[in-house]
Amino acid sequence: MTKKEAIKIFEEKKVRTLWDDETEEWYFSVVDVVGVLTDSVDGRKYWNKLKQRLKAEGSELVTNCHQLKLPSADGKYYKTDVATTEQLFRLIQSIPSPKAEPFKLWMAQVAKERLDEMQDPELTIDRAMKEYSLPYVFHNGKKLYFKRDMLVSTEAAYRGLLIEQDERSAHRYVDSYEELKGKTLLDIGAAEAIFTLDTIEYIDHAYLFECDESWIEALEATFAPYKEKITIVRKYVSDVDDEDNIRLDTFFQGEGKSIDNLFLKMDIEGYERKALEGAVHILEHGRQIGGSVCIYHLHDDKKVIESELKNFNLKINIQPGYLYFEKEMRSAIIRFWS
Secondary structure, eight states: OOEEEEEEEETTEEEEEEEETTTTEEEEEHHHHHHHHHTOSOHHHHHHHHHHHHHHTTOSHHHHOEEEEEEOTTSOEEEEEEEEHHHHHHHHTTSOOTTHHHHHHHHHHHHHHHHHHHHOTHHHHHHHHHTOOOOEEEETTEEEEOOGGGTTTHHHHHHHHHHHTSTTOTTOOOSOGGGGTTOEEEEETOTTOHHHHHHTTTOSEEEEEOOOHHHHHHHHHHTGGGGGGEEEEOSEESSSOSSSEEOHHHHTTSTTOOSSSEEEEEOOTTOHHHHHHTTHHHHHHOSSOEEEEEOOSSTTHHHHHHHHHHHTTOEEEEOSSOEEETTEEEOOEEEEEO
């Protein structure tokens, strides 16, 4: 099956989908659909009870449902019950919901849009952009989206980003974007992810670690044309693993993930130390790794983080210049490479 993932939006709620090029069929996450129709906090629990009832009634619908891997909130892929459009029409009949008819019309529109896009591929990007009523700027010929509540402040925020990554800036992450050619980028504390957008033509893939849902919406809009290269991870990077946090060492234990050829960009408001402490295996054993880490959020960041990186026998360099922060002139970025 040649699959293409997509996040579809129904009444501001996300529905994970897969398009199969071979069968020309949409597959929808049943849990997501159930959650939309029932306004359930736990769509999975509702679906499990409904499956039991349908099985008891002898329905073939449950038997015929597929399981495919879909991305979860932690950026990993797990097998999830999915259904085709035809199967969903039958399933909806078993769920009392005032949203049933609007949802059926929405599914028909999704199917029509895909047929239109097959005739004219440029419609795919155009439609993705129109789905988001977000402020944006044109950055080097690409649309860079910002949060909804930044309509007034977008221009000032963008100017700040340009100053931050100017070649003369103490906050500049790399001398040249060529340094990321063929790399897997970990954009830790992604926010608007301008650094990822600047390097998108060079990198193999990027993991955008961001928990702020208002930034997630902007990220999905910005990277709609490059979604095959992007994975958004709704987790804080830290030195523990729990519902909200993940260690990089844990994240890269996932299937098919290599710890080689990584570039770590960390700008996480003083939590850089914890993120590094959760990446011990990567820093010790990863080959051809490098990165740029902010070292100005805490008073002694420069000393502590420099010491941590040296313990892994990594080469380091402090970006020239200073930032005025917390009434002090501080170095901003430490770069490292193996």
